[in-house]
Amino acid sequence: MNAYQPTSLGTTILTLVFYITIIGFAIYSLIALYALLRFGRSKILSMTITILYLIIAAGLYAAAITNLHAIRF
Amino acid sequence: MQLGSNPHNLFPGQQENEEVLLITRPHWMVFLGKIIFWMIFVGILFLADWAIANYAPILNTEPHVNWINLLKNIYLMFLILGLLILWVMYYLNLQIITNERVVDVTQTSLLHHTVSELHLSNIEDVTAETKGLLGTFLDYGNVYVQTAAETTRFVFDRVPNPAAVEKLILDLYEALPPDQKGE
Numbered sequence: 654m655n656a657y658q659p660t661s662l663g664t665t666i667l668t669l670v671f672y673i674t675i676i677g678f679a680i681y682s683l684i685a686l687y688a689l690l691r692f693g694r695s696k697i698l699s700m701t702i703t704i705l706y707l708i709i710a711a712g713l714y715a716a717a718i719t720n721l722h723a724i725r726f
Numbered sequence: 727m728q729l730g731s732n733p734h735n736l737f738p739g740q741q742e743n744e745e746v747l748l749i750t751r752p753h754w755m756v757f758l759g760k761i762i763f764w765m766i767f768v769g770i771l772f773l774a775d776w777a778i779a780n781y782a783p784i785l786n787t788e789p790h791v792n793w794i795n796l797l798k799n800i801y802l803m804f805l806i807l808g809l810l811i812l813w814v815m816y817y818l819n820l821q822i823i824t825n826e827r828v829v830d831v832t833q834t835s836l837l838h839h840t841v842s843e844l845h846l847s848n849i850e851d852v853t854a855e856t857k858g859l860l861g862t863f864l865d866y867g868n869v870y871v872q873t874a875a876e877t878t879r880f881v882f883d884r885v886p887n888p889a890a891v892e893k894l895i896l897d898l899y900e901a902l903p904p905d906q907k908g909e
Binding site: 723 | 836
């Protein structure tokens with residue numbers, strides 16, 4: 654059974670700021686990828702770059718989440 | 727530069743039997759210059775690591791190291807995003823020369839895409855310009871196409887071998903039937 658772990662105001666604010674930043678990053682990324690896929694001449698190249706970018710971004714996001722959860726107030 | 731291919735759907739007004747003679751983008755040196763500028767921001771990351779190790783080693787211990795790593799991860803994410811945008815903006819700007827027209831595809835920003843077409847018969851003057859040390863040694867520069875159309879001047883911005891581009895456009899214009907030339 655997992656014990657309930659209360660969050661502090663600091664943790665809540667930090668989490669809020671983090672996810673707002675990530676949402677901004679995600680929106681900007683999606684716009685860039687959309688422009689690439691929509692106007693790019695080579696669809697294969699565009700898809701390759703898109704997949705590569707998403708893999709790298711997902712890895713960095715996972716690392717950021719790990720660091721976020723490790724922060725204690 | 728890509729010569730003599732016949733790909734389809736390069737621009738909206740492309741005809742089925744239209745022959746694409748040249749597809750060109752700015753010279754790779756232009757992109758390299760932006761990459762070098764981007765590398766400055768990568769260098770900031772290493773500089774921060776060095777500064778922390780030498781001047782604030784306490785930041786490499788718990789609980790501060792989690793904050794530092796979080797900030798570095800977010801910074802890296804935006805670095806990668808910046809690299810993607812740099813490449814997308816370079817990749818989506820191109821000029822196309824066909825046997826019928828000159829097409830300028832410009833990506834001004836991520837959501838600002840412009841396609842300008844110029845029929846060969848509307849060409850009035852073509853000028854190739856090479857300037858600067860890098861432009862001279864790496865043979866890239868601007869090609870200006872003066873037109874009689876609504877867009878008075880097309881610019882091939884920092885393209886490789888501008889003299890060859892100029893010659894190609896002029897040769898295509900000269901090959902037009904006399905009744906199509908704007909004389």
